[in-house]
Amino acid sequence: MFLKTGELKKIMKASLKKHGLIVGNVNDHYLVYSDNWGLYIEIPYASNKFKAAIMELIGDLPEAYECYLYKTTPDGEAESETVPDYPDPYEQWKAAKDFAAIAPVMLFAWPHEYIVCQKHSDLKFVVADRSLSDRVISRSELDTTVEAMPARPSFLSGVLYWKNETTIYWVHTESPGNKALEVLFPRLNGISFLRMTGLRIMWGRKMRNQQTGERMLRKIRCLIKEEIMGLPVLIYGKSGSGKSRSLKFFDEDEIVLLNTEKKELPFRKRFKKTGSSDDIGKIITTINQNPEKVFVIDDAGYIMTHLLWPTIGIKRECFI
Incomplete structure (x- = not known):
């Protein structure tokens, strides 16, 4: 699984308290999702850490063809109700014909941090909560014998999809705020990050196309520096x-x-x-x-x- 179980558990716990957490066993997959994210993983490849996290939060793992909505009661207990209709993440992922590149730009709008993605179809930008994306997606628990890290996320109707051989993970994009819409994104128009996918400039490490990447980042800085005054950057x-x-x-x-x-x-x-x-x-x-x-x-x-x-x-x- 290309997700950190520790971070995923935090997300599930927060969802359980806020909007509720839906957990199911459908089509030989564990289906776990809430209002702004979701996970669909083949049961044989679900790690023991992942299953233990589910059991700790809701008390048990669902049986085949069971799907429940869990919410936390005022006394801290999890109550459940049956969910008769649930999405088919595989079909949704197949319908996502567009894809996005993660730009080497971090957007901070207190108290949230966002990754910035550029869509291939129109080169427009969308953002997603970093706690649901960048911080949870990792190769640290990847089973390299059967799976690899997912490629660039697919995109459809405001949702980013990451998929590899065993897992589909999706995150809903959010509004980046007026400052980014009016100032930052217009100054990035005409720059394609699709050619820079995977490039991160790290001092002291030799990388392919490092000089090209430095020139691109310098160009970005020159484009936005005159318009972005008053915007704190951390x-x-x-x-x-x-x-x-x-x-x-x-x-x-x-x-x-x-x-x-x-x-x-x-x-x-x-x-x-x-x-x-x-x-x-x-x-x-x-x-x-x-x-x-x-x-x-x-x-x-x-x-x-x-x-x-x-x-x-x-x-x-x-x-x-």
Whole structure:
């Protein structure tokens, strides 16, 4: 199965409490779905971890041709009712003639994170909750003797479908919000991510077409930078993954760098306007009092750390 059981269990538990969770045993498959996602897996290839998660949430596994809607009662128990009509995920997947490419773009609209996908048919963009897609789809529990990772997701009527030899998994797309519709997506028009499928620029690792990918990402940045002011962008990753190094694509006078720890940058370029403070109040004041459009805080993690432990380190004043 190309899904993380731990993340899948969180999704099932949340669905059980919110809209209800439908669990069935139909056509030699386990069918598990809710209002915005679903799973259809051949019973012989359902892992013991997956079956244990189902049993923990609803108490038992359904018998052949049984399908029930489970909801959580106020006292925490799961109550069920029979579901006579349920979808045929295989037929739905077959009807999905369009497909999508997952763009190397992450959309953050608090408190949600979304993956951005581009449809092949019209090159338009759709988004899906990352907790239902990117975070749950993984090769960590893949049975490589009988299955492989799914290819690009198919698309039909607002639903993304991932399928391999044993499993179909689907997620409903959502509205990305007015900011993305009015600002971000129009600036991405004319760029096709379909040729970039699977490409992720990772510093320190040689990859095919890495230079082409860097040029494409630089083009995207140039297209949207003038229109996207006022939109907060959060870049996160493990230490050494290239967060600070990505700043080298900015010109020396293009940004104001607020270096919370006054650390050395991992490239030779030096920005004309810099500052240093871990005091969030002073940082906000600095941003409000200066006319520059782009401010980079590197990194925000130290600000949160020093809010909890203010005696750690030496406070430094902002200057521009």
